[in-house]
Structure formats: structure tokens, C-alpha cells
Amino acid sequence: MEYTQLGRTGLKVGRLVLGTMNFGPQTDEATSHAIMDTALDAGLNFFDTANVYGQTAGKGRTEEIIGSWFAKDPSHRDKVVLATKMYGNMAEDAPAWPNHDKLSALNIRRAVEGSLKRLGTDRIDVYQFHHVDRSTPFEEIWQAVDVLIQQGKILYAGSSNFPGYKIAQANETAARRGMVGLVSEQCHYNLFERRAEMEVIPAAQEYGLGVIPWSPLGGGLLGGVIRKEVQGGRRAGGRTAERLADPKERARIQAYEDLLDKHGVDPGETALAWLLTRPGVTGPIIGPRTPEQLTGALRALDLELGEELLAGLDEIFPGPGPAPEAFAW
Template sequence: MKYVNLGRTGLKVSQLCLGTMNFGQSTDEKEAFRIMDAALDAGVNFFDTANGYGGEKRGHTEEIIGKWFAKGGNRRERVVLATKVYGDMQDPNDGPNSESGLSAYKIRRHLEGSLRRLKTDHIELYQMHHVDLSVSWDELWEVFQSFVQKGTVDYIGSSNFAGWHLTLAQAEAKARNLLGLVSEQHKYSLLCREPELEVLPAAKHHGIGVVAWSPLAGGLLGENALNPQKGSRSAQETNAIEARRPQLERFAALCSDLGETQSNVALAWLLANPAMTAPIIGPRTQEQLVNSLRAVEIVLAEATMVELSNIFPGPGKPAPEAYAW
């Protein structure tokens, strides 16, 4: 495994981040334990979750991770743990504050819940799952800084923020002599290159590490996209594949020429971006995890990078150069 700094911090994290959204849904507890053991054995030390993960039972994914930590063997000590806050946890005790949002009241309550489910006394990276423009940064930075001062949280991150949200957050943090955001978790892949316009440039400028979610575009960039098992795709997924079939066939042919799988080439393309800290891989099985480890070893030639952009065109330049002249 290879390691990089998380944004401008001194914290080293693996170049692949283990996503756990499937745990408790398509992946049962036993297989989740196997995946986390294998990830740790392979040197993956960066684990991402959210308090809302777990399907119908919000928080169930965190509970599974907490049970795994409780098995001992220095599991907790070896993991850089990231979780998120924002959504409705369906807790009747939240009352009118149950709806999605980021009040100090809700953040405090939901952090306490995450710590309890995860069976830990601290979180390395606590992330806002979405932006909440109805809440002031006075309120947000005050509550987050209180966690940092107590040692309950080491760093604060964001997810699904626009470029201007990142810039505003950093300006407000600087005015308070705070470190501010250290990471932004964002949807980014060969099939979703809009972040190159403003989010990636803003993150790079402010020293915010980018963690890519859905790096395989919901499986469209995976090995089974063109040859799915019978009955494994919904009508919506099938339509998405057919709309992209010429691109996906060119991509599959290129990967075949390289002797690499589509998913690993898609991940390697992300890792070649200097703004990238780590893509999030969300394996449903231990085998899928092991197969993804190859991605950090792949170095794509310049000609390959050009061909990938020909197949999956991006904006070409950041805003406003991409469209203004």
C-alpha cells in the first residue's frame, strides 16, 4: 500500500479508502469483518462510514464497525476513522430537530451516538455529509472546535460541498485562527468530471484533500458493466449502460490492451490527479477488496491518460477558462 498526507495535515492515510456503505445491507456482518481484516492486513488504514449508513436501521454500519473494533488486536489503533453527520437518524428523541441539517445541537447529539455505536472515544475525521446554508459558520466552527479541543475529533472534513462552499469555510476558519477543513469527499470519476471546473481547483488551492466517492460511477466503470449476470441489473441501470455503451466498449478495449481491469484503471486515473487523496472503494466481498489493491501500483502513461480523456471528455480546463475563452 502507498500512503499520502490527508490534505495539508501531517496525517498519513492509505491511497485507497475503505468505504463501508454496503455493510449491513448487501454485506452481512461476517463478511464485513473479513473485508476489514483483509483491508488492514493489506495496509489500508483509512476507513470511511456515516452515521446514516445501515439501510432501514440507521447507524447499523457504525455498529458493525464498532463490533469489529471490540474484537481487539489493535484494530482501532491502526485505523484512521472517518464518519459523517447531517441526515435524519430517525431518533424520536431528536423531535423537531430530526430533519437533515447541521445545528450545533444536532451535531453534538449525533457525534455522541456515533462514538457509542463505534465503541470508541474519538474520531480522526468528522465530516459534514452535506452543506447546510441555513446554519452560520459561527455556529459550526464553534461546535467543531469544541470537539477538537476535547480530543474527541482530530480533523473536520466536508462532503458534497461546492468550490465556493470550501472557500467560504476556509475564510471563516482563518478568521478564527482555526485549521478549517482538511478534506472534501466528492463524487468524481471518469464519468463525472464536472468537479474539475471548480471543486478540485478550490480544494487544491486551500490544501484540502479530495476523497472521491462513486469512483466507478455506480459500477458503470467496472468489469461487469457490459456483461452483467442475468437479473442483476435494474431497468434504470440497464438503460444507463446502453446510453454509454460505445464509451464503455472503448474503455474495455483500452483496459484489455493494458492488461488491467476496468475498475483498477478507473481508480488509477483518479490517483494520478495531484488533488486526489484517495478514492473510496466500497467492496461487497473480500474478493472485490483484494482485486482493488492492484490500482495503487498502476502508473498510466501519458498517452493512456489522453486516450481516457478522449473516451470520457472532461471540461478540459478549470472555470472560467473551460467555457469563457
Template sequence: MEYTQLGRTGLKVSRLVLGTMNFGPQTDEPDSHAIMDAALDAGINLFDTANVYGWGENKGRTETIIGNWFAKGGDRRDKVVLATKVYGNMAPDGDPWPNHDKLSAKNIRRAVDASLKRLQTDHIDLYQFHHIDRATSFEEIWQAVDVLIQQGKILYVGSSNFPGYKIAQANEIAQRRGGTIGLVSEQCLYNLAERRAEMEVIPAAQDYGLGVIPWSPLHGGLLGGVIKKQVQGGRRASGRAADALNDPTVRARVQSYEDLLDQHGLEPGETALAWLLTRPGVTGPIVGPRTTEQLESALRATELNLSDDVLKGLDDIFPGPGPSPEAFAW
């Protein structure tokens, strides 16, 4: 496994990130523990989760599964760079009381303590804002973060799903306040089929020294060989991939993608991950395996060296928008 610095920090993280969103809803606790053990054995050290994972009445379940894994010992917690998120509403279902969501100082303090309890640890390495909060100023947010850093409960702070201007605003305010490290990472939707982050989010992240952590690297399965799987095994696409394939233009583009990779003897899912590892500013994509076999497939992507011909072919099929403002102006 290769490692890189997380943005402008001295923290070294793996080029693949283990996403845990499926732990609980789709993967039971024993299998989730087996996947985490396999990821650690393979050298993956950045584990990503969120307080809302588990969803609905089971929100928080994913953090609990990770905490039970840490409790097994064996230096598990020491080896992992632990990332979780705050924003979603964590109030019990049917509870009408406010201040259980978003980024007020009150909720940040409440959410950190609750995550620490579920995760069975005394600190979170990377605490991420899951979405922008239009009602809360960054002055308030950074004041809350400063206290938590001083208490040793969090070490670094990142964002997720932020537009470029909010990345800039957050870090400019952090710099003016002094003593606040500001955002060190941005977790955004970015893959071959969805490249709008290249317009402003990724340039802003690079200018402010944030590591970029792409989520949904296979675009909901669309880039994982979905048409080939339908033909060979009769498996029908579902969810986002099925909806996208209903568009004839998208289906033709995905077919061209799969045909290109067939010509070069490459697997679609592994190639989509390997492509992200070639992109400027990318720390590592998040992979969310439901099984150890899916994890093994993702790991093979780190060993792929895509040729110039393949990279050009991918750009031809999935052209990016280009930088801002040229993407929409002269």
C-alpha cells in the same frame, strides 16, 4: 500500500480508502469484519462511514458493526484513521421532533456522542459534513467544532458534496475566527465518467489544502466492465449503470472504454481506480467492497502504472470539462 498526507495535515493515510456503506445492508457483520481485517492487513488505514449508513430503520447499523470490530482489540482502533459523517436525519422513524439532522450546533453535539457510542471509541479522527446546510452559518458550525476538538472527541474536520464556493467560505470563516483548522478534506463524486469536480471543487480543495477523496470511483458499476460482463456471463447491469446504458451515446463511450482496455490487457474496474490515483489533488478513492474478492481487485489498482497511451485514450473517451471559467466562458 502507499501513504500520503491528508491535505495540509500531518496525518498519513493510505491511497485507497475503505468505504463501509455496504456493511449491514448488503454484507453481514461477520463478512464485514473479515473485509476490515483484510483491508488492515493490506495496509489500508483510512476507513470511511457515516451515521446514516444502514439506512431507514437500520440507520446507525454500519457504525455499530465497525464498533463491534474495534471491540475485538488487536490494535484495530489504533491502526485505523476513522472517518464518519453527520447531516442525515437520525431521529427514530415516526419521530416528529426537529433538530435530529443537518449541522446545527445542537445536532452536531448530539450526533458526535451517538456515533462515538456506536463506534465504541472515544474519538473520531475525521468528522465530515455529509452535505451543505444552507440554514446554518459556518460561525455556528465552527463554534461547535472547536468545543468538540477541545473535548478530544474529534481531531480533524472534512466536507462531503460541497461546491467549491462553500469550501472557500468555510475555510475563510475558519481563518477569520482563528484557532480553527478548518476543512482538511473534501469527499466528492469524481470518476472518469463524472469529471465536473475538476471545474471548481478540486481547484478549491487544492488552494485551501484539502485532500480530495472521490466516492463512486466506478460510477455505480458503469466503469467496472459492465458490457463485457453482460456478454460473458449474462449479467445485466442494474441501478445507475443500467439507467446510463440506456443512453446510446453513453453505451458507445463505455464500449470504447472497454475496447481500449482490452487492447492493453487491463481490467476496467482496476483501471478506473488507478486513473484516479494519477489525478492532482486526489488523496485516495473510496472503494466499497461487498466481498474480500472485490477488495483484492481494488488493491491491484495500486500496482498499476498506466502508460501515456492509455491515459491519452481515457481522456479522449471521457474528456474532462476543463478548468473554470474556461469550461463555460472564454
């Protein structure tokens, strides 16, 4: 496993991030434990979760599954860089009361305590804000974070789904307080969705944040979806099916799969490997439902994409271009 440094921290993390969103709703506890065992054995040491993950199995269930894995072998905790997120309402069956969601100092404190209990740990290595809270000033957010760092309950703070200007705002506010600020950003980034290249990734690079793309396979669109459909495999549903129903989108996906057939490479592995070639990217988040899916994702680490293939991918999925040049008429 190749390791890199997470932003401006001293944390060394693998080039893939184990996302745990499926633990609970789609993957039972025993299989989730097996996936984490396989990941750690392969050297994948950066685990990402969120307090709201679990959903149909119950909010917080995913964190509980990770906590039970730590409890089985406490030595695992010090081998893992553990990241979780907060923002959403954690009430199970009722609307949120005021201050039971978003980024108020009160909810940050409440959310940290809940996550620590479910995860069965005394600290969170990277504590992430799941979304922007336009109603809470960063001065208040950083005051709450500073207290938690002083208490040893979190080590670093990160963001998720932040636009470039909010990354700048957050870190300029932190700098005035003499704090490190955000050390990572989770953004929606894949071959289909490249808008992060305009502002988010340049802002992250400017402020020294690690970039952790989510949905690297575009909701399954980049994982060989047409090939699987033809072979009689699992059919796409939801938004993926809607995209496939659009003739223009389907033509792009078909061109993508044809290009990869020409080069003899797997679609899902290629989509991950492409992200690993992108400037500023620490590692994409993978969300395996089975140990076999994890093993397939790990193969992307050894896949080298030639210039001809990269040029072909850019032709099918052109990026927005750098700012400010891309804004010119």
C-alpha cells in the same frame, strides 16, 4: 502500501480509502470484519463511514459493525484513521423533529455522541459534514466543532458534496476564528463525472484539503459492465441500467471497455488507477462487498497507466478543462 498525507494534517493514509456503506445492508457482520482485517493487513488504514449508513439494516448499523470489530481487538483502533459523517435524520420511523438533522450546533453535538457510542471509541479522527446546510451559518458550525475538538471527541473536520465556494466560505470563516478548518472533501469524481475538476478540486488544493472521491466506478459503469452482461454475469440495475439503455452512453462504455481490452487491463482497476493519477486526489473510496472485491481493488495501486492509455481515456471521457479558460466562448 504507499502512504500520503491527508491534506494539511499530520495523518498518513493509504492511497485507497475503505468505504463501509455496504456493511449491514449487503455485507453481514462476519464478512465485514473479514474485509476490515484484509484491509488492515494490506496497509489500508483510512476507514470511512457515516451515521446514516445501514439503511435497510437500520440507520447506524454500519457504525455498529465497525465498533464490534474494534471491540474484538482494541489495538485496531490506533491503527485506523477513522472518518464518519453526519447530516441526515437518524430517526428510524418518524420524520425529523426540528434540529434532528443538518448542521445545527445541537444536532452536531447529538450526532457525535451517537457515533462515538456506536463506534465504541472515544474519538473520531475526521468528522465530516455529509452535505451543505444552507440554513446554518459557518460561525455556528465552527463553534460546535471547536468545542468537540477541545473535548477530544474529534480531531479534524471534513466536508462531503461541497461546491468550491462553500469550501472557501467554510475555511475563510474558520481562519477568522483561528481554526484549521476543513482538511478533506469527499466529492463525486470519476471518468464519467469530472465536473469536480472545474471548481471543487482547485478550491481543495488552494485551501490544502485532501480530496477523497466517491463512486470511483461510476455506480458500476466503469467496472466492465458490458463485459459482465455478455458473459452472463450479474446484470446492472437502477440508474446504471438506465445509463446503459441510452445508446450514446452505451457506446461510450463500449469504447472504454474496448480500449482497455486493447491494453490488456481490467476496467475497475483502471478506473481506480486513473483517479490516483489526478492532481490533488488523496485516494478514492472503495466499497467492497466481499474480501475478493477488496483484493481486486488493491491491485489498482500497482497499475501504471501509460500516456497512450491516458490520452485514450481523455478522448472518451473529456474533462471540463480548467477555469477560467474553459468558460471562454
